[in-house]
Amino acid sequence: MQFLDFEKPLEELYAQISKMRELGEKNKMDVRASVRELELAVEKTREELYNNLTPWQRVQLSRHPERPYTLFYIDQMCSGFTELFGDRQVADDKAMVGGMATIEGLPVMIIGQQKGVNTKQRQYRNFGMANPEGYRKALRLMKLAEKFQRPIITLIDTPGAYPGLEAEERGQGEAIARNLFEMVNLRVPVICVIIGEGASGGALGIGIGDRVAMMENTWYTVISPENCSTILWRSWDYKVQAAEQLHLTSTDMSRFGLVDDVLPEPRGGAHAAPEEMAKTLKTYLLRNIEELSKMNPDERIAKRIEKFSNMGFYQEHAEIDMNYQPEPEVKEVKEHKRHGRKRKSE
Amino acid sequence: MDRFDTQLLYGQTWYADSMPTLPSRTMSSTWFRRIKQGITTTTGEKKETPDGLWFKCPECKETVTQQELKANDFVCPKCDYHTRINAKEYFSFLFDEGQYTELFSEIGPKDELHFVDVKPYSSRIQEAQLNTGLLDSMTVGAGKVGGQPMVIACMNFNFIGGSMGSVMGEKISRGIDYAIEHRMSFMIISKSGGARMMESAFSLMQMAKTSAKLTLLAKAGLPYISLCTDPTTGGVTASFAMLGDINIAEPKALIGFAGPRVIKETIKKDLPEGFQRSEFLLEHGFLDFIVHRKELKNRLAEVCSWFLGQAA
Ligand SMILES: [Zn+2]
Numbered sequence: 001m002q003f004l005d006f007e008k009p010l011e012e013l014y015a016q017i018s019k020m021r022e023l024g025e026k027n028k029m030d031v032r033a034s035v036r037e038l039e040l041a042v043e044k045t046r047e048e049l050y051n052n053l054t055p056w057q058r059v060q061l062s063r064h065p066e067r068p069y070t071l072f073y074i075d076q077m078c079s080g081f082t083e084l085f086g087d088r089q090v091a092d093d094k095a096m097v098g099g100m101a102t103i104e105g106l107p108v109m110i111i112g113q114q115k116g117v118n119t120k121q122r123q124y125r126n127f128g129m130a131n132p133e134g135y136r137k138a139l140r141l142m143k144l145a146e147k148f149q150r151p152i153i154t155l156i157d158t159p160g161a162y163p164g165l166e167a168e169e170r171g172q173g174e175a176i177a178r179n180l181f182e183m184v185n186l187r188v189p190v191i192c193v194i195i196g197e198g199a200s201g202g203a204l205g206i207g208i209g210d211r212v213a214m215m216e217n218t219w220y221t222v223i224s225p226e227n228c229s230t231i232l233w234r235s236w237d238y239k240v241q242a243a244e245q246l247h248l249t250s251t252d253m254s255r256f257g258l259v260d261d262v263l264p265e266p267r268g269g270a271h272a273a274p275e276e277m278a279k280t281l282k283t284y285l286l287r288n289i290e291e292l293s294k295m296n297p298d299e300r301i302a303k304r305i306e307k308f309s310n311m312g313f314y315q316e317h318a319e320i321d322m323n324y325q326p327e328p329e330v331k332e333v334k335e336h337k338r339h340g341r342k343r344k345s346e
Numbered sequence: 347m348d349r350f351d352t353q354l355l356y357g358q359t360w361y362a363d364s365m366p367t368l369p370s371r372t373m374s375s376t377w378f379r380r381i382k383q384g385i386t387t388t389t390g391e392k393k394e395t396p397d398g399l400w401f402k403c404p405e406c407k408e409t410v411t412q413q414e415l416k417a418n419d420f421v422c423p424k425c426d427y428h429t430r431i432n433a434k435e436y437f438s439f440l441f442d443e444g445q446y447t448e449l450f451s452e453i454g455p456k457d458e459l460h461f462v463d464v465k466p467y468s469s470r471i472q473e474a475q476l477n478t479g480l481l482d483s484m485t486v487g488a489g490k491v492g493g494q495p496m497v498i499a500c501m502n503f504n505f506i507g508g509s510m511g512s513v514m515g516e517k518i519s520r521g522i523d524y525a526i527e528h529r530m531s532f533m534i535i536s537k538s539g540g541a542r543m544m545e546s547a548f549s550l551m552q553m554a555k556t557s558a559k560l561t562l563l564a565k566a567g568l569p570y571i572s573l574c575t576d577p578t579t580g581g582v583t584a585s586f587a588m589l590g591d592i593n594i595a596e597p598k599a600l601i602g603f604a605g606p607r608v609i610k611e612t613i614k615k616d617l618p619e620g621f622q623r624s625e626f627l628l629e630h631g632f633l634d635f636i637v638h639r640k641e642l643k644n645r646l647a648e649v650c651s652w653f654l655g656q657a658a
Contacts, residue, residue: 167617173601191647204553207554246461311548315454316453
């Protein structure tokens with residue numbers, strides 16, 4: 001078991017329990033009562049910790065090294081899976097997987113970013129950062145599904161699209177843009193679920209669906225808290241504040257109407273009970289595919305367009321406040337920027 | 347690197363996203379801001395001359411007068427550098443006789459998230475509004491370009507780096523509705539650091555929103571022209587800027603998804619000369635052509651006439 005920094009109290013309790021057991025064995029003592037007491041403390045601590053997760057803690061859970069990834073869910077939910085490779089143009093992108101699958105007898109196309117489970121795998125999967133060919137492969141599979149009228153499921157888990165030299169040469173921007181445009185008009189049901197990290201355009205590139213859901217402890221927004229911190233605060237130290245300001249949790253995103261549903265996670269996160277999480281996901285997918293299948297394609301597309309068209313906040317009749325006095329701290333910020341110093345107070 | 351250094355320093359996310367305070371430092375904005383009547387409150391150094399204001403080219407460092415520059419469609423007469431201009435300037439030479447109707451001019455930003463970093467987003471908005479006289483980073487105009495009816499949505503880089511927030515998305519969205527209703531060609535002039543972080547996921551979703559609306563324009567059989575100017579990066583590139591029936595660009599514009607600095611840090615190598623410039627994109631097949639600003643109007647009229655004109 002790997003513990004995150006905020007899970008230290010739990011780690012200590014678990015350590016005490018094993019120490020207690022060891023002690024009991026060594027001295028032939030009955031430690032059951034003490035162990036039971038510690039176990040109760042574990043339960044209480046878990047409840048306190050996981051019922052009051054901060055946005056940053058949720059970001060941490062979304063990146064937990066033991067968190068299940070796309071291929072795990074496919075394996076758990078599907079009775080058959082034929083993985084399909086390649087974008088038919090340049091290469092096969094290992095950070096983006098997909099293929100023909102069957103869930104409870106229902107043929108579907110499942111596509112998603114894939115992160116590696118160990119150091120070697122993480123490199124092989126490019127940390128879940130797809131290149132343009134990944135997005136083009138995803139689109140190819142979606143078009144295939146459309147042709148044979150199979151619903152499409154995308155599982156999103158990426159720290160971003162890969163910012164590499166070749167990625168730019170081969171049109172990373174164009175590849176993502178094309179997916180947005182084409183996904184809007186897919187004539188089959190499309191369900192997208194954020195299962196880990198939902199970072200910006202790299203996530204959205206497979207994220208246009210009739211239903212977009214987030215697992216409880218995932219994040220989805222325009223930039224990672226770390227990068228937001230470096231740009232706006234000019235320092236790495238404000239990721240926690242950035243996570244709060246960005247309102248990137250499933251709770252906020254659903255409150256804003258930017259995602260349709262939130263899938264509850266087992267206490268402690270998806271990795272605490274991966275099979276249970278897979279069941280929750282499967283139930284959600286089956287229920288929504290059934291619902292969406294009742295609509296005709298034109299109706300679904302119209303609703304999809306309407307949903308995304310309504311996103312945004314603005315004033316209909318705005319005016320410039322000519323009497324506005326710039327904030328006094330502005331100069332300090334500029335000063336700070338010019339010298340590239342870290343800002344410690346705020 | 348070159349003149350983009352400041353921008354790249356402050357403008358990067360994974361995707362070269364928005365650059366919060368940069369514009370007031372960039373070359374053309376200072377004096378354009380000053381020539382705006384009435385609403386100027388910035389305390390830039392005043393270098394007025396009897397015949398107007400001086401412009402020092404950031405490329406060749408030569409100095410010319412404002413009139414000379416304007417007469418040359420805001421392209422440096424000495425070295426052909428295309429200065430960073432805003433909607434008002436583009437519209438002045440694109441629309442016939444400079445005549446156009448501004449659309450949706452009252453839509454303005456709202457700080458729904460109450461976003462605060464070192465400064466509240468609401469203050470950033472108000473400061474930018476005072477400095478530019480604009481409500482947000484996009485202006486939409488409708489009129490005729492060489493006799494061809496067009497709706498043009500143009501970004502204002504001087505407003506928080508031309509960053510894409512909800513207002514930009516909504517104005518593009520309504521601009522498309524307007525083009526469909528009046529059977530007009532639609533163009534977006536991009537000049538943006540990308541998504542506006544202070545609107546968080548709402549800014550991200552503008553990529554989805556605008557792409558969705560563009561499918562309606564396509565179904566209506568109306569042309570969409572994307573003009574990429576310096577710079578076009580981040581979420582703008584990963585959505586409508588790359589979705590034109592034709593994608594065109596001004597010479598030497600920086601166009602990319604990730605910013606050069608991020609890429610450099612990622613691959614830990616120097617980037618080749620001209621990387622992510624218009625000419626590079628043309629070479630790699632992502633632009634239909636590059637157009638000099640002085641020829642822009644004629645080329646637009648030509649393609650719009652090809653798209654929608656009556657066959658002889
Ligand atoms: Zn020059």
